[in-house]
Amino acid sequence: MIPRRFFWILDFSMVAFAFCLAYILWPEYRPFLNGVHFEWLSGPLQPQTIVGTLPPFHSMIWILVLAGIAAVIALEIGEAYRPLLQQSRARVVITSVVAPIAAGCVITLVLFFEKTSSWSRFFLISFMVLGAVLLTLFRMSLRQYFHRRRAAGFYTKNVLIVGPREVVRWLLDYFAEAVPKTEYRIAGFLGVQSDPHDFDPGVAMLGHSWELGDILIRCPVDEVIAVQPQKNGGDWIQSVIENCDSLGILLRIVPQGLLFGKTRILRTLYPFQLLHLPAVVLAPPHFDSDAIFFKRLFDIAVSVALLILLSPLFLLIALAIKLSDPKSSVFYRWNVVGRNGVRFTGFKFTTMRADAEERRKELLDLNEMTGPVFKMKKDPRVTPLGRFLRKYSLNELPQLWSVLKGDMSLVGPRPAFPHELDGYGFWHKRKLSIRPGITCLWQVSGRNRISNFDDWVKLDLEYIDNWSLWLDFKILLRTAWAVVAGTGS
Numbered sequence: 001m002i003p004r005r006f007f008w009i010l011d012f013s014m015v016a017f018a019f020c021l022a023y024i025l026w027p028e029y030r031p032f033l034n035g036v037h038f039e040w041l042s043g044p045l046q047p048q049t050i051v052g053t054l055p056p057f058h059s060m061i062w063i064l065v066l067a068g069i070a071a072v073i074a075l076e077i078g079e080a081y082r083p084l085l086q087q088s089r090a091r092v093v094i095t096s097v098v099a100p101i102a103a104g105c106v107i108t109l110v111l112f113f114e115k116t117s118s119w120s121r122f123f124l125i126s127f128m129v130l131g132a133v134l135l136t137l138f139r140m141s142l143r144q145y146f147h148r149r150r151a152a153g154f155y156t157k158n159v160l161i162v163g164p165r166e167v168v169r170w171l172l173d174y175f176a177e178a179v180p181k182t183e184y185r186i187a188g189f190l191g192v193q194s195d196p197h198d199f200d201p202g203v204a205m206l207g208h209s210w211e212l213g214d215i216l217i218r219c220p221v222d223e224v225i226a227v228q229p230q231k232n233g234g235d236w237i238q239s240v241i242e243n244c245d246s247l248g249i250l251l252r253i254v255p256q257g258l259l260f261g262k263t264r265i266l267r268t269l270y271p272f273q274l275l276h277l278p279a280v281v282l283a284p285p286h287f288d289s290d291a292i293f294f295k296r297l298f299d300i301a302v303s304v305a306l307l308i309l310l311s312p313l314f315l316l317i318a319l320a321i322k323l324s325d326p327k328s329s330v331f332y333r334w335n336v337v338g339r340n341g342v343r344f345t346g347f348k349f350t351t352m353r354a355d356a357e358e359r360r361k362e363l364l365d366l367n368e369m370t371g372p373v374f375k376m377k378k379d380p381r382v383t384p385l386g387r388f389l390r391k392y393s394l395n396e397l398p399q400l401w402s403v404l405k406g407d408m409s410l411v412g413p414r415p416a417f418p419h420e421l422d423g424y425g426f427w428h429k430r431k432l433s434i435r436p437g438i439t440c441l442w443q444v445s446g447r448n449r450i451s452n453f454d455d456w457v458k459l460d461l462e463y464i465d466n467w468s469l470w471l472d473f474k475i476l477l478r479t480a481w482a483v484v485a486g487t488g489s
Contacts, residue, residue: 003290004081012068014138018131019064026123067103074102084143092139100131150182158220161189162209163227192236209236213243217429220342223250230256248433252279299410303403324385336415339435344407347398351386371453372423393483399438411472412437413460431460444478
């Protein structure tokens, strides 16, 4: 969803565009209005006052800014910055119409205090009409777009329940009756203590609470709901907190007494989103942060620009691969694990021979990287052309498509192969707590000299713990230099 502050900018831009459009159209309609006589109108509304005059545009910029700010304030007062999907069509239309009218009233008030009576009334009317039309079309189009994405499941969060079996059925009924299926989906539940595996509340039992760490990697989970028992037996809560904290998973701790207990006048002050569960919510860093939205927006803009600008280079590389080995596929299908254990298929330019995967087992003893990752500087499976592509990181370019789709980011820890997860220690798995990227700290910190997987992961965790938009920008600059210098492998 679009953050509130960014929405301010978009709405301000729509109002400013309406102001500029009205200014451009005013000279076109002026001759027509001058030829119209309103003899039945009183003095204040004579044709000359309707047509009026306008100063040069550069001297009206402060009026434009004032109008945009007034419109945004009107939208804020009208609660138009609540999520669009939670607003009715009527509310969206009404607030979109009222905002430019409020802006026009503010302009009129300013002109009154300045004692300026020659301004064109037609310009003000056309500005308000155009502003209402543009804002309505813009906001209704966005609402429809969000509605389609929600219906397609893009916003659905996978929830894992951890708690005593007697509350699992209650929560399942609660989700079925009170929570939209397009918002949350129960991925399964974990039992606690001696809950039997044959207990079937209607959803899969994935294990027990002490297995949470491994399950969070194997299964795509966005949130964990842990129900703390009313009596003794809640010692497992601490391990749940530690696992979610390590892997950056949002955790809700719900006291069982608040689920089944009855209150007459006391109520939950801060119901969280659509769930309205009485919970203590532990969120990872930057959860619901505007900076995450701007990172995604930057990813989309850069990936689209590079895919277009580099399309001739894509064709040249594809042609070179086919000429060097007609039997090879241009793209290597990269089946990897991304954020929170979600698997996806990315693409790279082919740099190895067709039998590379079969020969991998023969070369395991020559692995130069300690840990579950396989690395060789002089890998015999790499073709001469592939060696050149790797040197300048050109084989990575098709991953821009994965960035555009949202499976990856420009900057982030490298994704893992599924077979590598078996060799991960628990602390290694935290590198999968954010969206993977094409480049990251380890790649611009001498990746050819790093031979210890633990050192690699430590750099990834350093990036996660210190993330900022400025850090991404610095890494991208260093990556650009590494590509030009040909320090890849």
